[in-house]
Amino acid sequence: MAVIIFIIVLWYSGLFFQTFFLHRYAAHQTFKMSKFGEKLCYVLTWVTQGSNYLSAYGYGVMHRLHHAYADTEKDPHSPKYDANLFAMMWRTKKIYQQINDQKAKIEEKFTKNVPQWRGFDRFASSWGSRIGWAVLYTVFFYFFATAWWQWLLLPVAYMMAPIHGVIINWFGHIYGYVNFKVSDTSKNLLRFDWLMMGEAYHNNHHKHGGRANFGGVRWHEIDVTYCIMILLDKMKLIKLNPVAVVKREI
Known part of the structure; x- marks a missing residue:
């Protein structure tokens, strides 16, 4: 039982900082927070993601x-241009590493205001860590x-x-339903996103990339991460941007 609880805690804590800090803050800047809060999120991302820190x-x-070149040859991860999900994961890893090591030529519009803590990243991304x-x-x-299968x-x-x-980047572009017609294959993978804390509403997100709320279009689209963000905003720990609120459209 302890192993199951451990995996669940790792799954949701790591996922929260991936969607809250890396995705909605670093990539899309859907909210603001203090420099102390930013540094704290770096540390908590390392603690919760551990061996697979991003x-x-x-x-x-x-x-x-990904948003700029979704489902084209320039997309870092697209089922259209990779033979299988393992090939996509490997290509994504190489592109991520080149960006993180400052070895890729990137236009300024893609790097503008993206937070960076080089010293901590070197430590947290090191093989030792x-x-x-x-x-x-x-x-x-x-x-x-307590059982052999738990080692799996x-x-x-x-x-x-x-x-x-x-x-999200493989299955969320193959399976699911669509609320909005967009120029790529993004889909809402789950109707009730209990698994990915709102990330599964991928079609909604590709339509409205600047919004903090990935759900809210249909009655069943409850974005758990956004609910937490509303609470953090009320506690004045973050400040949501005005476009964060999504009105129901369907």
């Missing part, structure tokens, strides 16, 4: 490229796994952030 700069720039977290996960399983979840812990990404 930098706000690398993720933010790459995601802007990644292997250290992997060892901690393995030790936890050693002490708390250990690779999920190692690779959770890429798994989050492939669910």
Whole structure:
């Protein structure tokens, strides 16, 4: 039971900082927060993503490229241009690494105001950090796994952030329903997004990229992350941009 709880906590905590900090803040800047809050989010992203930590700069720039070139040859991840999801994941990894290492030529419009903490990113992205977290996960399983099949979840812990990404960037462009006609294949993967905390409303997001609320179009589209963001806004820990509110359109 402890292993199941551990995986659930890792899944949702890591996913929250990916969608809240990396996606809605770094890439789209749908809200503002203090420099202290930004630095705290870096640390909490590292704590919750652990061995598969993603930098706000690398993720933010790459995601802007995805929106600009969705489902074209310049898209960092598209089912249209990759033979399978593993090929897409590998290509995404290489592009992310080139951006994060400042080795890719990127237009200024894609990097403008994307947060960057180079020193911390070097530490959190280092092999020492990644292997250290992997060892901690393995030790936890050693002490708390009570059945052989629970060990099958250990690779999920190692690779959770890429798994989050492939669910949306692969399956979210193949399966689901469409609220809006857009120039790409983005779809709303789940009607009730209990799994991805609002990220599964991918078609809505591609239509209104600047909005903090990915749901809210149909009655069942409840964006859990956005609900948390409303609370944080009321507590004055963040300040939502005016375009954050989505009126029901269907």
